[in-house]
Amino acid sequence: MIEATGLTKHYGRTVAVDNLSFTVSEGKVTGFLGPNGAGKSTTMRMILGLDRPTAGDVRIDGQHYWDLHQPLRTVGALLDAKWVHPNRSARAHLRWLAAATKLPKRRIDEVLDLVGLTAVADKNAGGFSLGMSQRLGIAAALLGDPKVLLFDEPVNGLDPEGILWIRKFMHKLADEGRTVFVSSHLLSEMAQTAQDLVVIGRGKLIHQGTVDEFIAHATESTVLVRSPELEKLGEYLLAAGAGISDDGDALRVSGMDSPAIGELAAARQITLHELSPQVGSLEQAFIQLTGDSVEYRTVETGRLAPDVAASQEERA
Numbered sequence: 001m002i003e004a005t006g007l008t009k010h011y012g013r014t015v016a017v018d019n020l021s022f023t024v025s026e027g028k029v030t031g032f033l034g035p036n037g038a039g040k041s042t043t044m045r046m047i048l049g050l051d052r053p054t055a056g057d058v059r060i061d062g063q064h065y066w067d068l069h070q071p072l073r074t075v076g077a078l079l080d081a082k083w084v085h086p087n088r089s090a091r092a093h094l095r096w097l098a099a100a101t102k103l104p105k106r107r108i109d110e111v112l113d114l115v116g117l118t119a120v121a122d123k124n125a126g127g128f129s130l131g132m133s134q135r136l137g138i139a140a141a142l143l144g145d146p147k148v149l150l151f152d153e154p155v156n157g158l159d160p161e162g163i164l165w166i167r168k169f170m171h172k173l174a175d176e177g178r179t180v181f182v183s184s185h186l187l188s189e190m191a192q193t194a195q196d197l198v199v200i201g202r203g204k205l206i207h208q209g210t211v212d213e214f215i216a217h218a219t220e221s222t223v224l225v226r227s228p229e230l231e232k233l234g235e236y237l238l239a240a241g242a243g244i245s246d247d248g249d250a251l252r253v254s255g256m257d258s259p260a261i262g263e264l265a266a267a268r269q270i271t272l273h274e275l276s277p278q279v280g281s282l283e284q285a286f287i288q289l290t291g292d293s294v295e296y297r298t299v300e301t302g303r304l305a306p307d308v309a310a311s312q313e314e315r316a
């Protein structure tokens with residue numbers, strides 16, 4: 001289990017991680033989702049004791065990384081797959097790592113087998129494809145048979161086959177009861193890989209919960225409305241608490257569904273020419289959610305009803 005409490009990291013004036021609290025449970029794949037620059041790598045480095053928090057705290061199974069007796073037996077990480085010496089074979093790399101960290105040699109063949117690299121174990125890692133390098137990085141992370149695993153953007157640049165392999169492998173690790181924490185900037189990828197999500201934007205927590213909850217939240221729909229009395233209708237909608245934005249000769253309405261808009265128009269005897277629910281793309285909605293973690297809806301609607309703003313702030 002990983003527990004972060006009020007975790008904060010400043011680099012000069014840059015607030016990379018801002019008062020972040022979350023929990024990552026064992027037996028599941030938890031996605032760590034946020035756009036580029038959101039603070040994912042910084043958070044992972046703090047979990048691994050590679051960066052000291054400016055404030056707050058993060059613990060692995062109740063302990064700080066630097067207090068762990070044998071860290072690699074507790075937590076394994078894949079941060080950058082390409083750091084292997086290019087003239088070293090996969091086996092030699094793992095042998096060197098095992099010796100440096102006092103892990104048993106017999107584990108080398110086991111992890112090579114686990115990640116499917118046995119056949120190429122004596123070839124120079126410099127000639128490995130990105131997918132093979134990722135496998136070698138995962139083998140290294142597994143050397144100490146740790147209960148907690150961290151992967152930073154493991155599928156970046158991989159072909160579909162490589163992505164599928166990593167996804168299945170993570171599920172296997174989680175099924176063994178391990179804590180698997182994996183970062184990505186792609187919601188579509190995480191939606192297929194993770195059961196739980198920790199979503200951040202600009203270093204702040206936006207959401208912690210199941211993938212389904214987040215997707216329902218992220219794809220919250222708007223309704224496109226056309227009417228010959230658009231201005232009048234807009235005023236009534238705003239008064240009723242909806243958010244509206246101009247969309248050419250139509251209005252885009254948020255915070256109110258089609259039946260409610262139709263009934264409001266009927267009650268005011270306003271003619272409607274169109275009333276169509278719109279569901280945004282998952283990635284678009286995600287970028288919108290994370291781009292501005294508190295007032296993102298004001299960007300879209302221009303005006304935002306106070307109760308909608310309050311509920312969004314609560315959720316953010």
Ligand SMILES: Nc1ncnc2c1ncn2[C@@H]1O[C@H](COP(=O)(O)OP(=O)(O)OP(=O)(O)O)[C@@H](O)[C@H]1O
Pocket residue numbers: 011014015016034035036037038039040041042043185
């Ligand atoms: N060592 C550093 N010195 C100064 N600023 C840094 C340092 N490391 C990260 N930052 C800044 O902190 C913010 C968060 O960066 P971080 O790399 O943690 O984000 P990320 O979510 O992992 O993004 P990416 O996916 O692009 O790596 C960014 O604004 C980044 O420029």
